[in-house]
Amino acid sequence: MKTKLVLAMCAALLASGAAMAAQSDDQSGTVQTTKTTTTTVQHVNGANTTWYKEGGVVPTEYRDNRYVVQHWQVEHLNEPVHGSHWVRGDDGDYLLVDETTGAITKIIHHTD
Numbered sequence: 001m002k003t004k005l006v007l008a009m010c011a012a013l014l015a016s017g018a019a020m021a022a023q024s025d026d027q028s029g030t031v032q033t034t035k036t037t038t039t040t041v042q043h044v045n046g047a048n049t050t051w052y053k054e055g056g057v058v059p060t061e062y063r064d065n066r067y068v069v070q071h072w073q074v075e076h077l078n079e080p081v082h083g084s085h086w087v088r089g090d091d092g093d094y095l096l097v098d099e100t101t102g103a104i105t106k107i108i109h110h111t112d
Contacts (some may be wrong), residue, residue, distance in 0.1 A: 020052065026043065030079060051104075053107070054104055054105065055103065056103070057102045057103065058095065058104060062100075062102075067087045067088055069087065069088055074096065077094055077108070081105075083099050084096055085099055092110030093108065094110075
């Protein structure tokens with residue numbers, strides 16, 4: 001997941017650099033430039049967050065289906081209670097999340 005994020009950021013930076021290089025001078029002889037700002041949030045073991053704990057509320061991006069664990073049996077997780085689902089964190093942890101509120105009811109930490 002982190003590798004994909006880094007690759008996406010690199011592609012965005014390269015694209016913005018290419019776009020700036022492709023810009024031509026306007027009739028007045030000045031060059032227009034564009035400034036791009038990228039913000040990265042890292043959720044490694046919740047070290048940089050206040051929500052990464054039981055009772056915390058997951059950010060909106062974690063409510064996207066790409067984080068929801070569809071086959072919890074394969075991951076050796078208990079069946080989620082009605083109205084909740086398992087979400088995979090960036091570091092491999094599993095978060096049991098209430099579907100309505102986004103509140104974390106349980107965390108299973110990833111171990112190598």
